[in-house]
Amino acid sequence: MKSYKTYPAGTSIVRAGDPLDFVGSVVQGVASLSQTMEDGRRQMVGLLLPSDFVGRPGRAMAKFDVEATSEVILCQFNRAPFERFLHATPHLHERMLEMALDELDAAREWMLLLGRKTAREKIASLLLIVAKRQNAAPVLDGIGMVKFDLNLTREAMADYLGLTLETVSRQINALKKDGIIQLEKKRQICVNNIDQLRAETGTDFEG
């Protein structure tokens, strides 16, 4: 019933429309949930980090693509036995409801970003979110200096933010030129002052 599986970076975990015979959760790595239009336009609709749930109980068909952005370790459960267990454990529904509602809130905040924020605000918001999730404690310190890895290509960021990869590149370099961030190794971001970054997101909390 339960198994661990490793997916190399860049590979597909599930494709939209495929039968989906398992559910699971991310143990390690970064996976993305996305949607693609016939002409190739792509929109990421979720960033799956460790502890995030994959799949939907009660649905046999995948609705979105799931891809391993970095190498991903997934803890998988076969769907049928998992659902029997779910029904035998009423308390679990409550926990899953909590998780679904949290994701729904996050999706709605993302809608504000996609619909109304400028390219610069989108980039700043993404950096702030990733900084928060990867590095929860230091964000709160007084000086506000934070360093973290951004395990996403420019293209993945673009798909997440509803931009082109060129615009992502230009805006990241603009933030760097303005002294908001520093780049050490292309994918490693150093934020000098987290409040300064927050001011660039356009919104107070989240971003």
Added chain:
Amino acid sequence: MKSYKTYPAGTSIVRAGDPLDFVGSVVQGVASLSQTMEDGRRQMVGLLLPSDFVGRPGRAMAKFDVEATSEVILCQFNRAPFERFLHATPHLHERMLEMALDELDAAREWMLLLGRKTAREKIASLLLIVAKRQNAAPVLDGIGMVKFDLNLTREAMADYLGLTLETVSRQINALKKDGIIQLEKKRQICVNNIDQLRAETGTDFEG
């Protein structure tokens, strides 16, 4: 514990940040769930039609604005007794989980619209969604002629689609000039051929 309340069109039902002491569901009318930035930019993150749930069990503070777009009748439950009832009725969690997951899917499809669709595709998608929800059966008939009311101002549509009201107006009139739709009374839409409209959405299913 349970009561019905009527909100006139254009009034606020809940404001983000306010204490929220009830949950409920829409009985009649159209309400909107939205977020506003300090400088006034606004993004609708949900369209609440009859049968849709309002509020989040377990949270005392509203995270989004809820407004009556048309006159709205809400069936309300006080939060504390509702939550006691929820805990005494484990089966209810399952039902609420289903609803939350459906909303999450809808939110994710909306993210594709906001991030990647053109103004024309956005309008066509909105019209198709409202047509489906208000008028489920006729959408499926052979000829594909559908008539329905669009109880939204141009501004509300703009906030939902991440556009300006001027762009909404221009695109609606463009669809009319191209013979995809007809306008009877500004807010009443007549779709000649639903498949033609679907072709304008950029995606297969939903829109």
Added chain:
DNA sequence: CGTAGTTTTGAGTGTACTCAAGTCGTGTGG
């Protein structure tokens, strides 16, 4: 008939897109 709200239309602008070339970094094979 006048006023306020909504919608349409016009003209000009700007942000992000497209297309294209060039640079950097890393891994491979001669």
Added chain:
DNA sequence: CCACACGACTTGAGTACACTCAAAACTACG
């Protein structure tokens, strides 16, 4: 060890789609 190739990233020039600002037309209502 260097040459090369490949992918990721950067940078530039030109364009287009949607935005902004402004005015006019339509609607509803007192």
